[in-house]
Amino acid sequence: MAPLRPRVFLSCGQKRGSPEISIARKVARALKELGFDPYIAIETQSLRGIVENVLMQLQQSEYLVFVDLVRPENELMRPRDRAERFRGSLFPHQELAIAAALEIPILGFQESGIQQEDGFVRYVQGNLFTFRSKDRPRLASIIEAQVRRRLRSGEWSLGWRRQLRVEVLPGFTGPVLDGSLNQNTIWFHMEVCNDHRRRHAFACAVFATAYRRLPVGRWVKFPQIELKWDYVRPPTALVPAKGSRSFSPLRVTTSVPPVAVVAYNSFLVDYPAIGRQFVLDRPGDYLLRVAALSQEFDRVERDFLFHLGRKAADSFVQPA
Numbered sequence: 001m002a003p004l005r006p007r008v009f010l011s012c013g014q015k016r017g018s019p020e021i022s023i024a025r026k027v028a029r030a031l032k033e034l035g036f037d038p039y040i041a042i043e044t045q046s047l048r049g050i051v052e053n054v055l056m057q058l059q060q061s062e063y064l065v066f067v068d069l070v071r072p073e074n075e076l077m078r079p080r081d082r083a084e085r086f087r088g089s090l091f092p093h094q095e096l097a098i099a100a101a102l103e104i105p106i107l108g109f110q111e112s113g114i115q116q117e118d119g120f121v122r123y124v125q126g127n128l129f130t131f132r133s134k135d136r137p138r139l140a141s142i143i144e145a146q147v148r149r150r151l152r153s154g155e156w157s158l159g160w161r162r163q164l165r166v167e168v169l170p171g172f173t174g175p176v177l178d179g180s181l182n183q184n185t186i187w188f189h190m191e192v193c194n195d196h197r198r199r200h201a202f203a204c205a206v207f208a209t210a211y212r213r214l215p216v217g218r219w220v221k222f223p224q225i226e227l228k229w230d231y232v233r234p235p236t237a238l239v240p241a242k243g244s245r246s247f248s249p250l251r252v253t254t255s256v257p258p259v260a261v262v263a264y265n266s267f268l269v270d271y272p273a274i275g276r277q278f279v280l281d282r283p284g285d286y287l288l289r290v291a292a293l294s295q296e297f298d299r300v301e302r303d304f305l306f307h308l309g310r311k312a313a314d315s316f317v318q319p320a
Helices: 020-034 047-060 090-101 119-123 133-153 272-278
Strands: 007-012 037-040 063-068 106-111 129-131 164-168 173-178 183-194 201-213 237-239 244-253 260-262 284-293 300-308 316-319
Touching: 007 020, 007 047, 007 090, 020 037, 020 063, 020 133, 047 090, 063 090, 063 133, 090 106, 106 133, 129 133, 164 201, 164 284, 164 300, 164 316, 173 244, 183 201, 183 237, 183 316, 201 244, 237 244, 244 284, 260 272
Parallel strands: 007 037, 007 063, 063 106, 106 129
Antiparallel strands: 164 183, 173 183, 183 244, 201 237, 201 284, 244 260, 284 300, 300 316
């Protein structure tokens, strides 16, 4: 798996026909070279564009770099100070407010000439770094230097994200006697990985949401019953920051031909007949969709290829 790159939301003016776009691209390039995954916020006038682009990207970002550039056309008629006679662009201030509400760490830069404490910046803790208009050509280097300082101090860090992941664990365990099936079975395992460097995933639950038989089968939904965490009975578990927790999504009987059962948490069920809806009894390839969610993190889904062999030991699970 490729190393994780923290996502940086670059909040900077993007007015067409202005130098703002070029500045934003240079800053994004510098952030990428440092090991981040930058997203340049594009100004949009539609509600759909704001929801799909701005809000979604902000919710997924680990950091925000705020760049407030002078817009000469936004000159104040009666400035309080002749040295602060302009306003910056509107969109970065809105994005700054959302990032503050989401508790995203913010690194801010403001061009001299903008009215101080204009917009949302007055409510943000920490000082903005001020740069002059003649510093615009080297603004990317100025921002890069401050990001490097935060990396050295530990305020910012590489190799983490505000997200959960579902991964396959290699091999299988067993065969062991399965009391509910009264047969020997082998068990396949996955794990939920918490990539956040500080926040724990409380009350985390995992589900098999649907499957389809390849190559042309339709998606079939499973009843939404939590899968079984390894070693414990409760339907939810704590996945610590920068840690993982394993669970068992599938068991396969050693009978010939074998039968696969999606391993829902049977301790939660008072209607045993529902187990029939979790059986895959035809050898071949399936796509299995698995979801994970917790109190602290958004829901994530991932598809896995499950091969049910003509012998149990020939079966396997891998990322789709």
